[in-house]
Amino acid sequence: MTKSVAITINEEFSRVKFLKNRTPETNDEETKDAFALLSEYRDGGIYVAHYSGFSEWERHLNGDEFVQILGGETMLILLEGNQEKRNNLSSGQMLVIPKGVWHRFESANGVKVMTITPQPTEHSTERPIGT
Template sequence: MRQPIDLETVLAGFTAPWSPRIVAQVNDYDVRLARFAGEHVWHVHHDTDEFFLVLDGIVHIGLREQGGERVVTLPRGSAFVVPRGVFHKPSSEEGAVVLLVEPTGTVTVGDEHDEVPDHIDATTGHLVP
């Protein structure tokens, strides 16, 4: 990446929720831009944390921790890290735009997951041309 990336232009280029676009790479990490709509699947990344920054909308992240389940609500401008090894389920009732940071090659549905419905793109991200 040798030129600035206009995130609005990237967003204008796709509408599919749960199908992130890789907008940059920093060392061994992808910076991904994604649209969230409806529910994702319960999943876990055994070896990596997952960083969420909500650029627009509201995101809810269900977490399964030792004390049981809880939901973290992230309004626009909020950031949150899901620690490695924690089952989680992102969702957005009204839709959201989220910036994610994960190691390159991390699959969107994690290492273990519930059955993946058709509206979820099980991918390592799509490069922005």
């Protein structure tokens, strides 16, 4: 049995490095220091990240994703019925992204985000056809 250990989110953010100007083409090597796995959870994990810029499209076929903004702000875009639904989120706000919905982040000035993300995650640098 795994022991429970308290996690201090601010301490975890002190271990990640701010990634400036993320793009959909930013590779795993370039992003590895801006993201951290806090804990495994169900079929995925709890993550924190700190970056500015624009993410690639992604979706999760095994469950909903929980997104909590802990600092800064972001536009979280969901692709629903081939229409982009834009959600302007700032510190203290959260959003649950339904299972299978393509989404991406836009953050010109930077965002600190915590997610509970089921795996696997599909990625696309091109805008996919909506669900």
